[in-house]
Amino acid sequence: MNQKRRGRRAAGEDTRAALIAAAREVFVEKGYDGATVRAIATKAGVDAAMVNHWFGGKEGLFAQSVLQLPFDPAEILKRVLDGPVEEAGERIVRTFVTVWDATGGGTFAALIRSVTSQPEVANALKSFLINAIFKNVLAEFGVEQRELRATLCATQMVGLGIVRYVVHFEPLASVDIDTLVKVIAPNLQRYLTGDLD
Amino acid sequence: MNQKRRGRRAAGEDTRAALIAAAREVFVEKGYDGATVRAIATKAGVDAAMVNHWFGGKEGLFAQSVLQLPFDPAEILKRVLDGPVEEAGERIVRTFVTVWDATGGGTFAALIRSVTSQPEVANALKSFLINAIFKNVLAEFGVEQRELRATLCATQMVGLGIVRYVVHFEPLASVDIDTLVKVIAPNLQRYLTGDLD
DNA sequence: GCCATAGTTCAACAGATGTTGAATTTATGC
DNA sequence: GCATAAATTCAACATCTGTTGAACTATGGC
Known part of the structure; x- marks a missing residue:
């Protein structure tokens, strides 16, 4: 029942941002190794392949989420x-x-x-x-x-x-x-x- | 060429001790998740199945190696x-x-x-x-x-x-x-x- | 010397993981 | 409106993981 329709979504759903937010949470809780791409994607409500599409892979997502400090x-x-x-x-x-x-x-x-x-x-x-x-x-x-x-x-x-x-x-x-x-x-x-x- | 002959070894080769020593090194370097049973067994010069035989599994080996503090x-x-x-x-x-x-x-x-x-x-x-x-x-x-x-x-x-x-x-x-x-x-x-x- | 037993390797499994390519759907440029 | 491009899901793969059971061999008690 959770299966989504394929193809491009309506504008406004920022998958990239959703992934970063989810990644931050999961990496925080599990660490780099413990966090799985699938878990992050599920939390973000998208497919795991989106991680590769937007960030080139797990490492890229890590760099763009956790390593980008949320404070200045x-x-x-x-x-x-x-x-x-x-x-x-x-x-x-x-x-x-x-x-x-x-x-x-x-x-x-x-x-x-x-x-x-x-x-x-x-x-x-x-x-x-x-x-x-x-x-x-x-x-x-x-x-x-x-x-x-x-x-x-x-x-x-x-x-x-x-x-x-x-x-x-x-x-x-x-x-x-x-x-x-x-x-x-x-x-x-x-x-x-x-x-x- | 590295394949060993099966069966019981000659006395004197303490596999258990070798595994504990190797486990300490690998767990130290990689942490629990990063350390693999196969890597530890290879370093100890024995088969990975020995971990289960002697310690019941990876957790048991961890408990018997790293958690047993080497100082009093x-x-x-x-x-x-x-x-x-x-x-x-x-x-x-x-x-x-x-x-x-x-x-x-x-x-x-x-x-x-x-x-x-x-x-x-x-x-x-x-x-x-x-x-x-x-x-x-x-x-x-x-x-x-x-x-x-x-x-x-x-x-x-x-x-x-x-x-x-x-x-x-x-x-x-x-x-x-x-x-x-x-x-x-x-x-x-x-x-x-x-x-x- | 015989034989049960303990020690050992090997092959294989089941599950999980990161990644990839094809298929599908929407948005955008003209 | 139409064609191209972008975004998304899906299925599958290759690899690696811990674990298991079977096959094999030396040891030690008798």
């Missing part, structure tokens, strides 16, 4: 830089957790779930966290040892993401944002501007 | 508790990184690579990090908010593991242990005994 690095950077240096840790934790929480942690979980099988995902994560955010922040603050500090910041934020969104260790997984900022920000602040020796 | 939680806990409270952070970072480095990061990477598809791995990680180590340490130190502190410690250590062993962000991925201890231990110490408010 420049916007995040602006938010993080807007305020006194000594409160940058707070702003970073609050900004990231707010953004990540908004998608139920899915955005973050998708990255981690796929980091294993897709090397490009590790690069995307690096481009975003290290290059687009932390290095710029540190350059703005004029501190030394920026490379090391940037990766240290990454350990804290990535670890926070894993514990909160992937493995769900309580109470951290459910604690409210204000508490999270209060307990974690000082540690991040040390990585940003504190004494490392 | 009690031993680690003892090392961590042996010394002044205010240096516990240092001992934790040093102990963990030493153990993880010893396997080239493979032990840790295996857990993370499999955390996505195997819920039991998340539980194993929680049992080990939170229950076996951090909660005991915190109980010994007699601080408050142990559950929250334990998960905070987990964010730092898991994040460190990911950045050093999975995504390999430099310079942190290659920095020596002493430096790592120096820069990270103070943050861990705050999560253990510091003021969270």
Whole structure:
């Protein structure tokens, strides 16, 4: 009963967009390997062959859905830089957790779930966290040892993401944002501007 | 030409042990889904059917190889508790990184690579990090908010593991242990005994 | 030395997966 | 309006997956 009529549809049904939306959901939940083209197509309400038609294959769809971040690095950077240096840790934790929480942690979980099988995902994560955010922040603050500090910041934020969104260790997984900022920000602040020796 | 003669082999060839060793390597590198029974069997130099014969299937082999930690939680806990409270952070970072480095990061990477598809791995990680180590340490130190502190410690250590062993962000991925201890231990110490408010 | 048994390989299966080409239907350009 | 092109579904393929049962062979108890 679910069989659809063949041939071109009426205008207005944007199959491409539907696939991207569905792909985001499924990739987030299952990771690259676990997600199947058929599952994505079914969720989008179209045939699996559409993935090849519009994106050239599974990899193309992945690149166009998950790797295209749904938030703007420049916007995040602006938010993080807007305020006194000594409160940058707070702003970073609050900004990231707010953004990540908004998608139920899915955005973050998708990255981690796929980091294993897709090397490009590790690069995307690096481009975003290290290059687009932390290095710029540190350059703005004029501190030394920026490379090391940037990766240290990454350990804290990535670890926070894993514990909160992937493995769900309580109470951290459910604690409210204000508490999270209060307990974690000082540690991040040390990585940003504190004494490392 | 590679075809082996059928039937029972001469004594001394421990197929079971060979499979476990090979499984550890392959699961570490590919994660649970990415690792195939055939690849593991080939690496062990035996037929894929041996996996079912000895372990009842892929899951059984996974449980007997990766989930059987190659280090003893009690031993680690003892090392961590042996010394002044205010240096516990240092001992934790040093102990963990030493153990993880010893396997080239493979032990840790295996857990993370499999955390996505195997819920039991998340539980194993929680049992080990939170229950076996951090909660005991915190109980010994007699601080408050142990559950929250334990998960905070987990964010730092898991994040460190990911950045050093999975995504390999430099310079942190290659920095020596002493430096790592120096820069990270103070943050861990705050999560253990510091003021969270 | 005989023989049941445990260890091993082999061939094959059933299911799933990404992809492809043909068939079919609608939209668009002229 | 008509012809071409675009969009879509469908059926099928080749490949890979974990698993199974049968066939074969060395071991070890007697």
